[in-house]
Amino acid sequence: DQQVKQNSPSLSVQEGRISILNCDYTNSMFDYFLWYKKYPAEGPTFLISISSIKDKNEDGRFTVFLNKSAKHLSLHIVPSQPGDSAVYFCAASGDTNAGKSTFGDGTTLTVKP
Amino acid sequence: EAQVTQNPRYLITVTGKKLTVTCSQNMNHEYMSWYRQDPGLGLRQIYYSMNVEVTDKGDVPEGYKVSRKEKRNFPLILESPSPNQTSLYFCASRTSWVANTGELFFGEGSRLTVL
Numbered sequence: 001d002q003q004v005k006q007n008s009p010s011l012s013v014q015e016g017r018i019s020i021l022n023c024d025y026t027n028s029m030f031d032y033f034l035w036y037k038k039y040p041a042e043g044p045t046f047l048i049s050i051s052s053i054k055d056k057n058e059d060g061r062f063t064v065f066l067n068k069s070a071k072h073l074s075l076h077i078v079p080s081q082p083g084d085s086a087v088y089f090c091a092a093s094g095d096t097n098a099g100k101s102t103f104g105d106g107t108t109l110t111v112k113p
Numbered sequence: 114e115a116q117v118t119q120n121p122r123y124l125i126t127v128t129g130k131k132l133t134v135t136c137s138q139n140m141n142h143e144y145m146s147w148y149r150q151d152p153g154l155g156l157r158q159i160y161y162s163m164n165v166e167v168t169d170k171g172d173v174p175e176g177y178k179v180s181r182k183e184k185r186n187f188p189l190i191l192e193s194p195s196p197n198q199t200s201l202y203f204c205a206s207r208t209s210w211v212a213n214t215g216e217l218f219f220g221e222g223s224r225l226t227v228l
Contacts, residue, residue, distance in 0.1 A: 009153075032213035043117070043203055043219030044156070051213055089156060093212035099163055100171060101146065101217065105155035 003027045004092050006104035014112055019077040021107050023090030026071060030092040030102075035064060035075050038087045038106070047088070048075070080111045115140045119204050119220035126194055127228050134189045134223050136204030144207040145187040146171070146217070147179065149200040156203065162187055163210035194227040201225075 005024045013019045023033075031052035036044035050057040050064045050073065057064050063076045077084055090104040117138045126132055138145065146161035148171075158171030162181040176198055178190040187206075191198060201224050205217040 006155075034216055036217075036219075041222075043205075043221045044217075045219070046216035049216060091156075091217075095212055098210055098212040099144070099146075099161045099169055101158060101161075101212070102172075103148075103156040103158075105153060 002105075003030075004090055004102045004104040006088075006090055006107050008107050009105070010108045010110070012110045012112065013080050015082055016079045019075075019080045019084065019109055019111065021075040021077075021088050021090075021109065023073045023075075023104055024071060025073075025092050025102075027092070027094070027102075028071070029094040029096050031094050032092070033064070033066060033073050034091045035062075036089045036091060037084075038089065044089060077109075080109075082111045082113050085109055085111050115218070117204055117206055117218050117220040119202070119223045121223060122221065123224050125226045125228065128195055129193050132191050132194060132225075134191075134202055134204075134225070136187045136189065136220060137185050138187075138204075138206040138218070139185065140206060140208070140218065141184065142206035142208055142218070143184070144210045145181065146205050146207075147177070147187070147189050148203045148205065149173065150203065150222075151200050159189065159202075191225075194225075196227050199225060199227045 034049040035047040038044040087106045147159040148156040160179040162168045204220040
């Protein structure tokens, strides 16, 4: 049972346009969500997070939206840049099992110049 | 520089030959964790540690052991590696065991091939 799903394995957008990456989860006990970015031959690096008490968190070009009723979150990148081309992982965790972090399969974003 | 260091970065070994992948962090983090990444399967958690001498299983612990004798180190042990443990392994750490206190810091990864 995959508790965190990223249904789009890949996404291609034009430079300057918006990139929207989606993530769905099934465990209602998850209350903290993070996005990580991964370049080839490197470890994932943190991008942005959101707590379940919020529905939006913004950091520069990156905004994460959380819809708790739909168990859905999305990452918006505006404007997209070629350097944003990477694999993006959605991750979720909850205080009831604080040690566990569950990741999605990842979405490969390609931003074309 | 704050970092998580894994060694070795690349290893080819044979079935049954015990190996250890080391992980060390210099940020005084309480929490450490191991993940494996396989094509199409994302990052799956193997084991985690909330503090010294406190470890627990993740989602895919079979065939692995860990120990946390010191705060900075969290080695991953494959007692008898098998080909299905061929994977890319990541170690990560976080300030606190409390989940919503911050992000994970990852090492650069260790690519392991078991023949």
